[in-house]
Amino acid sequence: MLTLKQWRRARDITQASMADMLGIHVATYQNWEKEPEKISVSMADKIVSILGIEPNEIIFKSDPAEAEVTA
Secondary structure, three states, X not given: XXXXXXXXXXXXXXXXXXXXXXXXXXXXXXXXHHOHHHOOHHHHHHHHHHXXXXXXXXXXXXXXXXXXXXX
């Protein structure tokens, strides 16, 4: 699993372009990359659609270690 920032970079999308595609201000998007847990479910759905990934392929946590699943 990758973070929002990692997926965006992997798709060669700028923060400004991503914000435009989501219909939000670039500063809002930049804050989401720092604090992804603040993203609403509906916006998270749009993000995964834009990135062309499944929701379980992205980490919506500030600290990726918090998202690890332990058995």
